[in-house]
Amino acid sequence: MNRDEEAGYRRLLRRGAGAGDDDEDVLSARLTTLGLATRTPSGVLHPVAPARAVEGLIENQLARLREQLEQAVQNDGIVDSLLKEREAATIRTVTADAPAVQQIVGMEAVRAVIDELTFFTRTENLTTNPTGLLTPESVAFSRPLDFRVLRRGVRMRTLMASPALDDPTTLGYLRELSAMGAEIRISYQPLERMIICDRTAALTPMDSADTSKGALLTREPGLVSTLVALFERMWGAAKQLPAPDSALPSEIERKILQTLYTADKDESGARDLGISVRTYRKHVAVLMTRLGATNRFQAAVLAREHGWL
Known part of the structure; x- marks a missing residue:
């Protein structure tokens, strides 16, 4: 937030709410973009509560800093060099007649492996959830990992069993992922639990009836390709995550x-x-279609006319 934006926000706090002057339209739009103000369908500008406004600014700054650090890591080639180290180790392990499948015992160890796999994922992440239910604890664990993957532009495809549609916690998180760019489908057929990263590594449960026992990790190309083929069949039989009932845009x-x-x-x-x-x-493409706009400027104008801004 620069000095002009801070001054504009302070003025808005002092007067409480107002329609805004024509010469302040650009500043008002910037305040709403920063999360410092909201505008009603009738055009009245309201200041956001200071505590909430500061929290939003901090979150935006942290997001930008995180992106800069991740971009710096990518530009320096750190991940690629680490991948080469791991590939070399994998080659040595295979030549030493190591098992094609590694047992990961206990949920803590499984979560550590998931963290490592998602960190190194560069192109595609495939996951399934046969129960269709996520606890608040599992959402808290998954959110930073999933968002990290999506911010890098990795394609994420997630298959959930149909009970997901009736569970507020699960459905809310799926909406979050979808808003970030994840592709979500709902299956009404039985699913096999798996996580596949970059089509080079796959994680499946030791015991599908009790996932707390641990998981099986494989990087053997033949096994991984078989699991990918199974995922694609389940994906093809599943349905798109239903759109929210409300016609209003999401946050x-x-x-x-x-x-x-x-x-x-x-x-x-x-x-x-x-x-x-x-x-x-x-x-942007989805919004333009919903608004019937032929270009982005028209989409912004129509959105304001619809009371979306």
Whole structure:
């Protein structure tokens, strides 16, 4: 937040709410983009509570810092060099007649392996959940890992059993993932539990009836390709995650519409929101279709006319 934005927010706090002057339209739009103000369908600008406003600024700054650090790591080639080290170790292990499948005992060890696999994932992440249910604890564990993968632009495809649609915790988290760019499908047929990363490593449970016992990790190409083929069959038989009942845009969609006023490039808009450029463009395309807009400027105008901003 620069000095002009801070001054504008303080003025808004002092007067409480207002329609805004024509010469302040750009500043008002910036305040809403920053999460410092909201605008009603009638055009009245309201200040966000200071505590919430500061919290939002901190979260945005942390998101930008995280993206900068991840980009720096990518530019320096650190991950690629570490992958080469691991590949060399894998070759030595295979030549030493090591088992094609490694047993990972206990949930703590399994979570550590999942953390490592997702950290090194560069192109695609495939997961299934045969129960369709996520506890608040599992969501808390998964959120930073999943968001880290999605921010890098990795394609994430997740298959959930149908009970997910009736569980608020699970459905809410699936909506979060979808807003970040994940592809979610709901299966009404039995699923096999698995996690596959970059089609080179796969994790399956030791005992499908009791996943707390541990998991089996394989990097053997033949086994992994078989699991990928199974995933694709289950994916093809599943249905898209139903859209929210409300016709109003989601929070992330509102923010994207606001960036159409303020961001000169897709990269800038995506960076401001802490999402990948691919996800940003996907949302813009969907919003333009919903609004019947032929270009982005028209989409922003129509969104305001619909009371979405």
